Amino acid sequence: MIKAYIDCNILIDWLLDREPYSYYAAKIIELTEQKKIQSYVTPLILANTYYIISKTLNKKVADEFIKDSLKLFTFIDMTEDIIRSAIINKHKDFEDDLHYNTATAFSLDYLITRNKKDFKNEKIQVVDAEEFLTIDFN
Numbered sequence: 001m002i003k004a005y006i007d008c009n010i011l012i013d014w015l016l017d018r019e020p021y022s023y024y025a026a027k028i029i030e031l032t033e034q035k036k037i038q039s040y041v042t043p044l045i046l047a048n049t050y051y052i053i054s055k056t057l058n059k060k061v062a063d064e065f066i067k068d069s070l071k072l073f074t075f076i077d078m079t080e081d082i083i084r085s086a087i088i089n090k091h092k093d094f095e096d097d098l099h100y101n102t103a104t105a106f107s108l109d110y111l112i113t114r115n116k117k118d119f120k121n122e123k124i125q126v127v128d129a130e131e132f133l134t135i136d137f138n
Contacts, residue, residue: 002037002137004028005103006073007113008048010129011041015053015065021114024129028112032072036137041073042102044095076106092118100124 006028012018014025032039046069054062078098082105086097096118103111104123111119111126119126
């Protein structure tokens, strides 16, 4: 089964129905629900998504998102080693360094993000949601 790290912007596209990106984000969530892929997130991704959803929509929707996430996603932690690697392996943004190093530390197959340009493509395939959907999941 394909193991994919889902960046916060994919979740926000889905939850806020940000066109045209929400269509592709929703398809990734659908693949996760159907257990055709295994989607991974970190507490940092949930916290960032929760904050944006609670400010943009409301706290009730954000609370429901967290409850649904517990059923939908596989959670992985950011360890001290990952943080140290993120400091050394600089991208444009420390948060992106954390995501990239977390995904590679757990040997995930893909990192799905809308900001591909902000990531290196050395140890893991970095794709946007539309590109990810071109993969054969069978």
